[in-house]
Amino acid sequence: MNHKRALAGLVLVALLVLAGCSSVLGPDPVDKRALAENETYEWGSDANASINVTGGEYEAVYEINNRSQFAVHSRDGLGREGPLAISALKFRYPDGTVVGAASPALNATNQEKRTVISLPARNGKLAFSASAQGKRFATQTFVTGTYEVTIPKGMRVAYTPLARVSPGDYRTTRTDTGRVQIRWPDVQSNAVIVRYYLQRDLYLFAAGAAVLVVVALVGALYYLRQIRELERRREQAGPDVDTGEDGPGL
Template sequence: MTRRRLLAFGLVVAFVALAGCSSVLGPGSGGGNAAANASYDWETNGTNATINVTGGRYTAVYNVSNESTFPVFQRNELGQNQPLPVSALQFQYPNGTVVTSSESSRLNVTSERERAVINLPARNGQVAFTASAQGKRFGTRTFVEGTYEVTIPKGMRVDYEPLARVSPSGYTADRTADGRVRLTWQNVDSNAVVVRYYLQRDLYLFIAGAAVLVLVAAGGALYYLRQIRELEQQRKEAGPDVDTGSVDDNDGPPGFG
């Protein structure tokens, strides 16, 4: 049975990896240079945070009100805060004028021990940046209060767990004009927004893997049942040899006969 157990374990690992629960087949992370000329959608319709995830990177547009700086950070593997690497900084003034970090010396980033601080050229407006995303998962700390909107890569879905995970709950989902899934939270009160998504093929692979595991488990159960029945038959065959001869064949005790 050792080989059966190894087979079952291997199947579990295989279909979990293929189904996208890990980033083994997920898109790779994009470099910061690729986002040097990022284009941002400033028409956020009052949304406080608008995030667009496209493969190995994402763009983010945040509303800022009466702030001179905008701190951003992420959690490392040890659960500690560290600066979030950002690129392609841009800022939109309330009158619609957009400037980049190369056009305004006041729009820049200073790195501290646990966070990166974006220095803003004005106290009100919208700040935008580009950052890396990992595999089939997106996560960000909540840097502002209010409404959040996250659009995931084309072809990705969030319908079924455990392949998908969306946190916090209480969101609505719709589709953009190009068919991408867009998630909206009206009032985020958690410290982070996390979205894990998958391709439709991942769901098929997950179902196929689960079916294979069921068949392996059923085969193992039948094997054990057959072994039990064989043992029972062996016990019957090895039982005591009972003498069923007639009384006439027995001479009886001495003195009788």
Template sequence: MRRPLALALLAFLAMSAGCTSLFGPGELSQEQLNENTSYDWSTDATATYTVSADEYRAVYVLDNRTNLSVYGRNTFGLERPLDVSAVKYQYPNGTVIGLNDSDEFAVTQSRERATITVPEKGGKVAFTVPRNGKTFSTPTFVDGASYEVVLPPNTDVAVPLLGKVSPGGYTTERVDGRIHIEWSTVETNGISVRYYLDRDLLIFGSLAGILTIAGLVGSAYYVRQIRELERRRRDVGLDTREE
């Protein structure tokens, strides 16, 4: 009896995960979608993510598309609508508008995805998503495209034990004190970056140095104790080589 109840509870959680109710995602907040945020539109990559401590700002080049569907994943690995805010669109001529500026510019939401529809083909669309921690990851919504991740100031991924970037085949460049990670083409379903603060590297180096010194001191003490034991054995007439 308990097992069917547990399975039913698990199914309920899986159905409702990532949604504010059992019957679907919560209603979109127009205030959130129309927040005023500035974006760096000067990007050559198909998708550019500028990461900060509590959010990231994404800019997508749409080319011949009029919509973009975006999603994240919940704890069960199921798709859920991405919690976007401050949605903007830049026309090919450079004019930037918000959702209130055009009836043809809209964000709709299903149980699994949020779909951004823009007024015309081409141009760029941008939005902001909350985040935290020192790991940034996102599905790749455009297959075979170029991607760029701009890390927060004073962070890096160069040390393998502290930083990790997936997939491979990327290049890094420091511009204005921030690391830019670039992929010319991404064929995988997602990208992931684990970075560290510059001060973390100093702490890690200091800790490694302390452990190294402690190891050397311990080894020296161990060798000294062995030699002292050998001396005592000789003093009492034991042949240490035969023993």
């Protein structure tokens, strides 16, 4: 009986570890080399969250107000949450002093489904980099308030068949370098999602749509001609003669 209990206990521990329960083995440290990577951030934005998408990655700067920790996470296509792989971690004090992950007061650990960042001060700005995928950017909203997302150069969000911007209460402007910047005055939703396209994608989409319209018109004309040809043949054959009509009284 004791052996069975011991085996059951080992199985339970194994399941907890496989499920990512950090309470069993403690928090998992984040890659220190990744956290110590160098990155130049734009600290001057007045938005609560300012995100610069450069292609395969993005740089995020968050306004910190009266917090000692900042938890971030990712969500996959199935809705499962997990720690967010971050790099180039930095913190800017209100007086403009910037420290990186080399500071013992600024570090990050993976705890269960979150990456928890310990902050060196309760107020300031926190910045990190993370990966982005293709022509789409999505992030969970770790703070409320004003958000701005600058998409890669040459990308557009003007046409909804090719683009998607959520939440919907936003406006777009152009930066000095010609990039499109999307700004929300007050984000209260759980996520910000932006799907964008290259200008040439719009031309390809328009060309494809035009081809489909032409094919549809040609098909409609073809069937119209077939119908008219059948009508012409019926007219040439004359009226139908019904020789099997029943006589009177039958």
